[in-house]
Amino acid sequence: MAEEKRQFQAEVGKLLDIVVHSLYSNKEIFLRELISNASDSCDRLRYAALTETDLLSGDPDFVIRLIPDEKAGTLTIADNGIGMTHDELVANLGTIAKSGTSEFLSRLTGDAKKDVNLIGQFGVGFYSAFMVAEEVSVVTRKAGDASGWRWVSDGKGEFTVTEAPEAARGAAITLKLREAEKEFTEAFRLKSIVKKYSDHIAIPVKLKDGDKEEETVNSASALWTRSKSEVTAEQYKEFYHHVAHAFDEPWSTLHFKAEGAIEYTGLLFVPSSKPFDLFQPDRKQHVKLYVRRVFITDDCEELLPPYLRFVRGVVDSQDLPLNVSREMLQHNPILAKIRSGLIKRVLGELKKKAEDAEGNYDAFWDAFGAVLKEGIYEDFERRDEILELCRFRSTHGDGWTTLADYVGRMKDGQEAIYTITGDDLAKLKQSPQLEGFKAKGVEVLLLTDPIDEFWVSAIPRYQEKDLRSVTAAGADLGKVKSAEADDKKADEAPADEVATLIEALKLALGDKVKDVRPSERLTESAVCLVADAGDMSMHLEKMLRAHGQAPGDKPRILEINPRHGLIKGLAAKVKASGTGPLVEDMAALLLDQARIVEGEPPADASAFARRLVSVMELGL
Numbered sequence: 001m002a003e004e005k006r007q008f009q010a011e012v013g014k015l016l017d018i019v020v021h022s023l024y025s026n027k028e029i030f031l032r033e034l035i036s037n038a039s040d041s042c043d044r045l046r047y048a049a050l051t052e053t054d055l056l057s058g059d060p061d062f063v064i065r066l067i068p069d070e071k072a073g074t075l076t077i078a079d080n081g082i083g084m085t086h087d088e089l090v091a092n093l094g095t096i097a098k099s100g101t102s103e104f105l106s107r108l109t110g111d112a113k114k115d116v117n118l119i120g121q122f123g124v125g126f127y128s129a130f131m132v133a134e135e136v137s138v139v140t141r142k143a144g145d146a147s148g149w150r151w152v153s154d155g156k157g158e159f160t161v162t163e164a165p166e167a168a169r170g171a172a173i174t175l176k177l178r179e180a181e182k183e184f185t186e187a188f189r190l191k192s193i194v195k196k197y198s199d200h201i202a203i204p205v206k207l208k209d210g211d212k213e214e215e216t217v218n219s220a221s222a223l224w225t226r227s228k229s230e231v232t233a234e235q236y237k238e239f240y241h242h243v244a245h246a247f248d249e250p251w252s253t254l255h256f257k258a259e260g261a262i263e264y265t266g267l268l269f270v271p272s273s274k275p276f277d278l279f280q281p282d283r284k285q286h287v288k289l290y291v292r293r294v295f296i297t298d299d300c301e302e303l304l305p306p307y308l309r310f311v312r313g314v315v316d317s318q319d320l321p322l323n324v325s326r327e328m329l330q331h332n333p334i335l336a337k338i339r340s341g342l343i344k345r346v347l348g349e350l351k352k353k354a355e356d357a358e359g360n361y362d363a364f365w366d367a368f369g370a371v372l373k374e375g376i377y378e379d380f381e382r383r384d385e386i387l388e389l390c391r392f393r394s395t396h397g398d399g400w401t402t403l404a405d406y407v408g409r410m411k412d413g414q415e416a417i418y419t420i421t422g423d424d425l426a427k428l429k430q431s432p433q434l435e436g437f438k439a440k441g442v443e444v445l446l447l448t449d450p451i452d453e454f455w456v457s458a459i460p461r462y463q464e465k466d467l468r469s470v471t472a473a474g475a476d477l478g479k480v481k482s483a484e485a486d487d488k489k490a491d492e493a494p495a496d497e498v499a500t501l502i503e504a505l506k507l508a509l510g511d512k513v514k515d516v517r518p519s520e521r522l523t524e525s526a527v528c529l530v531a532d533a534g535d536m537s538m539h540l541e542k543m544l545r546a547h548g549q550a551p552g553d554k555p556r557i558l559e560i561n562p563r564h565g566l567i568k569g570l571a572a573k574v575k576a577s578g579t580g581p582l583v584e585d586m587a588a589l590l591l592d593q594a595r596i597v598e599g600e601p602p603a604d605a606s607a608f609a610r611r612l613v614s615v616m617e618l619g620l
C-alpha cells in the first residue's frame with residue numbers, strides 16, 4: 001500500500017500549534033506522557049490476554065524501552081503492549097476523542113500565560129512529543145495482527161501512514177529531537193526524568209546507555225502495593241499525575257488496605273482543581289479497577305457514584321475473578337461492597353478535612369461542592385452525612401456556612417430554613433424577596449448552583465426543620481418576633497383601601513397573574529412576584545426555559561407592599577376615584593417591574609415603554 005497522507009482534525013491542529021510554540025516551561029514531561037501511554041497499552045494487553053492467551057505469544061514479559069541515539073539525534077520509546085491497527089492509529093493520533101474538546105479549545109485565549117494552566121487541566125498526552133521533536137514517527141503492530149503501520153508527522157497539519165511489515169508488537173515512538181533538545185539523548189538526563197515522574201510505573205522501564213548493559217531505571221512495582229511508609233509525597237503526586245492525567249497537586253491522598261471478608265487496596269486522590277470535563281452529561285466516575293494488579297477497566301460505573309466523580313485513582317481487588325467481564329461487574333455483590341467501602345472512606349476523609357482548620361476545605365468546596373450536592377438527592381441512605389459536608393452562602397456574612405450553624409442561628413418563632421435560588425450571588429443578595437427576612441434578621445441561604453434547584457425541592461427537612469423557598473408563597477414571616485419590623489405595621493395603608501386596590505389590580509391584570517395579595521416580605525420595594533405553593537420556582541422555570549424545555553409562562557402571584565409610598569398613594573387614589581386607564585397602566589407597569597427585578601423582560605417591551613412614558617409625563 002502506498003503512502004497515505006492525511007490532515008489532522010482541526011482541533012488537533014490548534015492544539016499542536018500551542019504545543020509547538022511551547023507553552024510548557026518544563027518540556028521534559030513529554031517523556032512522562034509517552035511512558036504513561038506505553039504503560040496503559042501494556043495494561044490493556046495484559047487484560048486482553050486473560051481471555052486470549054495467544055496475544056502474548058513469544059513475548060510474554062512487558063517492558064518499556066528507552067533507546068537514545070546520540071549520533072542520529074533521536075530518542076525512541078518502545079513498548080510491547082497492545083499496539084494499534086491502521087484505523088486506531090489514524091483515529092487516536094489524528095483526532096481528539098475527548099468529549100468537550102471544542103468547548104475547551106474555544107476557551108483558550110491565545111495568551112500563553114493563561115492558556116498554559118488550561119492546557120494543564122486538559123492534558124496533551126501524545127502530542128506533547130512535539131514540544132521537543134521536529135518529527136515524530138510511530139511504528140506499531142496490534143497484538144494478534146500479522147503486519148503493522150508507520151505513522152510520521154512534523155506536527156504541522158499533516159501526517160502520513162504507510163505499511164510497516166517489520167513492526168514488532170506494541171508501539172515504538174521515535175522522536176527526531178530539535179537541535180536545542182538534544183539533551184534528551186543523554187542517559188543520565190533520561191534516568192533522572194524517569195525517577196522523577198515514572199518511578200511508580202508497574203512495568204519495567206529499561207534504558208540502554210551506549211555499550212553498557214541495559215538497566216531498569218524505575219522501581220517497577222505498583223505504587224499502591226507498597227506500604228505507606230515507603231512512599232514519598234512526591235511519588236504519590238507523580239502517580240496521581242499519571243493515573244488522573246492531571247497536572248495539579250492532589251488536595252487529598254487516601255491510601256488504604258481493606259481487610260476482612262473482602263480485601264482490596266485503594267489509592268485515591270481528590271484533585272485540587274476542577275478537571276475540564278467535570279460537568280459533561282455522562283457524569284462518569286474515574287477510578288480504575290485492577291484485580292490482583294491486572295488492569296481491568298477505567299470505565300466501571302459501579303465503583304463510585306456520579307456525585308464522587310471528582311475522585312481519581314485505583315482500586316485493586318483480591319476477590320474479583322481476573323476474567324471479570326463488564327456484564328459481571330454490573331450486579332456484582334463484591335463490587336457493591338467495595339463501592340460502599342470507598343464511599344465511606346471518601347466521605348469520611350471529607351469530614352475529617354472539613355473539621356480540620358488546616359484542611360483547606362473551602363478550596364475543595366469551591367471546586368467540587370456542586371458535584372457533591374448531587375448526592376443529596378441521589379444517595380438517600382447517606383443524605384444526612386452529605387448534608388453535613390455541604391457549605392452554603394447566606395445572608396449571614398460573606399463566608400460559607402453549614403446547615404447546623406444556620407439552625408443554631410434561627411430566630412424565635414422561625415419554623416423553617418429559608419432558601420433562595422438564582423444564578424448570581426450578587427443579584428440574589430439584592431433580591432426584594434429578601435427584604436422582609438433581612439428586616440426581621442432571618443437568615444436566608446443563597447443558592448447559586450443549578451443543582452440547588454433540584455435538591456432543595458427533594459429534601460423536605462433537616463434536623464426537623466422544613467426547607468422553604470422565600471420566593472414561594474406562605475413563607476410565614478409573621479410568626480417571627482421582631483420589634484422593629486412589627487412597628488412598621490402602623491405604617492400600612494388602611495386595610496379597606498388595600499383590599500380595593502387589590503381588586504382593581506386583579507381586574508386590570510386578569511390572567512397575567514395568579515393572584516394579588518399584600519406582602520409581608522417586602523420592606524423597600526413596592527411589589528414582587530412569588531410562586532404559588534406547589535408551583536415550580538421561578539428560577540427553575542427560567543433554567544428549564546434556557547434549555548428549551550419549560551412549560552409556557554406560568555402566571556405568578558403579585559405581592560404588593562402596603563407600607564410603600566407608591567402603593568399607599570395608589571390605594572388612596574383608587575378608593576377615592578375608582579379605576580381607569582391610568583390605574584390599568586400602573587398595574588401593568590408594576591407587574592413588568594416585578595418581572596425585571598426577577599431578571600425577566602417585560603411581557604411586551606413596546607407596551608411597557610409606552611406606559612412608562614405616559615406615566616413619566618404625568619410626573620412633570
Ligand SMILES: Nc1ncnc2c1ncn2[C@@H]1O[C@H](COP(=O)(O)OP(=O)(O)OP(=O)(O)O)[C@@H](O)[C@H]1O
Pocket residue numbers: 037038041079081082083084092093122123124125126127170171245
Ligand atoms: N504507546 C501506545 N500504544 C498504544 N496506543 C497508544 C499509545 N500511545 C497512544 N496510544 C493511543 O492513542 C490515544 C491518544 O493518546 P494521548 O496520549 O493523546 O491521549 P490519552 O492517553 O488518551 O489521554 P491524555 O491526553 O489525558 O494523556 C490513546 O488513548 C491510545 O489509544
